[in-house]
Amino acid sequence: MSGRGEIDRLVTLLGRLPGLGPRSARRAALALLRQPHARMLPLAQAMEQAARAVRTCSTCGNLDTTDPCAICADPTRDAGLVCVVENVGDLWALERAGVHRGVYQVLGGTLSALSGIGPDDLNVQPLLDRIAQGGVREVILALGATVEGATTMHWLHERLARFDIKISRVGQGVPVGGALDVLDDGTLAAAIMARRPA
Amino acid sequence: MSGRGEIDRLVTLLGRLPGLGPRSARRAALALLRQPHARMLPLAQAMEQAARAVRTCSTCGNLDTTDPCAICADPTRDAGLVCVVENVGDLWALERAGVHRGVYQVLGGTLSALSGIGPDDLNVQPLLDRIAQGGVREVILALGATVEGATTMHWLHERLARFDIKISRVGQGVPVGGALDVLDDGTLAAAIMARRPA
Ligand SMILES: [Zn+2]
Ligand SMILES: [Zn+2]
Numbered sequence: 010m011s012g013r014g015e016i017d018r019l020v021t022l023l024g025r026l027p028g029l030g031p032r033s034a035r036r037a038a039l040a041l042l043r044q045p046h047a048r049m050l051p052l053a054q055a056m057e058q059a060a061r062a063v064r065t066c067s068t069c070g071n072l073d074t075t076d077p078c079a080i081c082a083d084p085t086r087d088a089g090l091v092c093v094v095e096n097v098g099d100l101w102a103l104e105r106a107g108v109h110r111g112v113y114q115v116l117g118g119t120l121s122a123l124s125g126i127g128p129d130d131l132n133v134q135p136l137l138d139r140i141a142q143g144g145v146r147e148v149i150l151a152l153g154a155t156v157e158g159a160t161t162m163h164w165l166h167e168r169l170a171r172f173d174i175k176i177s178r179v180g181q182g183v184p185v186g187g188a189l190d191v192l193d194d195g196t197l198a199a200a201i202m203a204r205r206p207a
Numbered sequence: 208m209s210g211r212g213e214i215d216r217l218v219t220l221l222g223r224l225p226g227l228g229p230r231s232a233r234r235a236a237l238a239l240l241r242q243p244h245a246r247m248l249p250l251a252q253a254m255e256q257a258a259r260a261v262r263t264c265s266t267c268g269n270l271d272t273t274d275p276c277a278i279c280a281d282p283t284r285d286a287g288l289v290c291v292v293e294n295v296g297d298l299w300a301l302e303r304a305g306v307h308r309g310v311y312q313v314l315g316g317t318l319s320a321l322s323g324i325g326p327d328d329l330n331v332q333p334l335l336d337r338i339a340q341g342g343v344r345e346v347i348l349a350l351g352a353t354v355e356g357a358t359t360m361h362w363l364h365e366r367l368a369r370f371d372i373k374i375s376r377v378g379q380g381v382p383v384g385g386a387l388d389v390l391d392d393g394t395l396a397a398a399i400m401a402r403r404p405a
Contacts, residue, residue: 013271013272013273013276013277014272015253015256015257015260015261015272016257016260016261016270016271016272018253018256018257019253019254019257022249022250022253023250025246026234026235026238026239027231027234027235027238028227028230028231028234028235029226029227029231029235032226032389033225033226033227035296035299036224036225036226036296037224037225037226037227038257039270039294039295039296039299040224040225041224041254041257041258042257042261042270042295043270043295045257045258045259045261046258048223049254049255049257049258050254050255050258051220052220052221052254053251053252053254053255053258054251055213055216055217055220056217056239056247056248056250056251056254057247057248057251058213058216059213059214059216059217059236059239059240059243059247060239060243060244060247060248060251061243062213062214063213063214063240063243072214072237072240072241073211073214074211074212074213074214075211078211079211096237097237097240097241098233098234098237101233101237191230
């Protein structure tokens with residue numbers, strides 16, 4: 010199978026995407042190769058447009074095509090209620106569930122000695138700035154019920170304690186050891202509703 | 208999440224790929240969005256190049272960047288030994304296993320009343336042409352052990368019986384009801400080695 014560099018490269022790059030093993034990468038590549046004009050070029054163009062359009066929101070860390078993102082820019086969202094999540098996938102999960110009417114802060118990770126992620130690696134300064142500027146009434150810590158999530162919530166609680174704001178955390182609903190973005194909408198809704206002081 | 212059309216479109220198109228559910232499409236999209244220049248643009252460019260380069264081999268039906276494909280053009284392959292497969296994924300599986308030293312004929316499907324695939328829909332004429340031109344010594348029918356595969360092998364056998372060639376079929380190794388391209392290399396090798404007259 011020499012001389013098919015473009016096809017091999019496509020399979021290789023698709024196989025590096027999370028969630029695609031070698032077999033599903035080959036299946037996806039074949040589906041695209043069978044319809045180069047109807048399927049592959051539109052996807053390639055969608056990727057190029059998304060790559061050029063994507064911005065990291067300097068307020069909250071969300072990924073969107075504008076900065077500030079559509080959530081931060083939405084006047085109907087409660088800017089005084091900030092939900093802290095580990096990553097954009099968790100933010101998307103909460104948005105799909107439609108259970109949070111405030112805004113977000115995306116940390117970009119959780120404290121992890123194992124992964125070498127320390128406080129300086131977390132995107133927390135914009136949250137502190139927003140609180141210092143006033144207008145933040147409550148911070149909801151919506152991190153997974155993992156060791157890293159618990160450590161990060163503890164550390165955040167210490168950093169936020171000096172401010173005159175309410176600090177709560179998602180409680181009921183997040184399974185021990187579980188990640189947030191695999192939960193169904195009802196569980197996420199319950200976790201948000203049942204939040205308690207952190 | 209209004210105003211992020213490019214991101215929604217990316218998730219939607221990724222979710223249409225076989226093997227990616229909505230969740231893995233979101234994970235893949237996020238991984239790409241996090242590294243637009245290091246990851247998404249290279250994949251987009253690989254897709255564009257593959258879409259422009261891909262050809263269907265007019266001899267065998269394989270997908271490659273040249274026509275005839277690298278296998279048909281390879282003088283070290285035995286052009287007298289033609290392995291008939293359902294689709295390019297099966298051809299790739301046999302090539303990965305490295306068990307077939309001949310060439311191929313890719314049917315592009317199997318006979319299926321349910322799917323409305325009839326004899327005219329199968330890419331079989333190039334095989335008949337090759338046989339009529341002489342030089343084909345043996346045809347190996349390497350179709351899955353499904354009802355459709357068996358029906359197709361029976362039909363092909365009837366069409367090929369009038370030629371003075373050996374017709375065999377992969378035997379031992381293909382599980383009943385099983386598709387070819389999920390088999391391990393050893394099973395594929397055994398199936399090819401244990402081929403018997405059809
Ligand atoms: Zn934002
Ligand atoms: Zn060919």
